[in-house]
Amino acid sequence: MMAGRPLRHLVLDNEAAQALLSRRAGDRRRAAVVEAIAAANGRILVPTAVRVEAGWRRRDPAAAYANRLVHDDDPLDRERADRAVGLRRQVPAASVVDAAVATTAEHVCASNAVVEVLTSDVGDLQALAACVTVRVDVIAL
């Protein structure tokens, strides 16, 4: 049984990113993302591929609130792209963005931590989570 301070990281998938960008009053999906952010006491990341799909441009004034709560990007660089290709070979149904999310989760998470992936695409992300070497907690948005 684990004792001490639990460490939890968070990686946003497309739907979570879109929900966070919402400026609609009373948006329950955005509130769920804020809860996930409050629960994460480690790193909170959005893969750059997710930002592209969600239409999250850092310089847009409309993105200001989302930028404040999630300000770290995880770029799909050469090494990460190679890993994403490998994961997609293992889970062919997974999209490029899903694979990018899984590689970010794998990269951020140390052995004593849990990394939450907040998504609406639970099936593919769970299949990818089974292929990575860290503890991934896939939560449906």
Add this chain to the structure above:
Amino acid sequence: MYRMSTLDDLLEALGDLAASRGGSKATSIRQPAALHRAAQIAAELGMDVSLTAAANHALAERVRAFARQQAFAAHLRQFPEDRPPLAAVALRRIRGSGHPAEGQPDLVRAAAEWIERRDPDWILVDADGTVDLLLRYVEMIAEGVGMPRTATA
């Protein structure tokens, strides 16, 4: 013309720090001599690789915590309905971690209600510290600290 710094400026600077951009800058900070000496000794005893590393580490942690707190405050001013319940945050924090409180959701909820009554602005004051404290309480109660022990034959 002087422009007052904003939370967004702070977050951008922290982004540079995370990406190791911007190089280093020599600075002088007036410290109590005793603190300087204590920190030097602590560094020698293994607290950190050097006094500079220890100071940078402590300052970065403090600034990051302040920025997170300010980001929550700014968001919840605009969207007050997004304020999460403490119990939900604490239960999510430990999901899948194997923490002893994971098997005590009712206790987590009861302790969270008690804390929220005493400190309704926990998320604006010290979100992570409050969750840590709650989990410690639950861990302690779950282990029977302070409870009369059952006599064994």
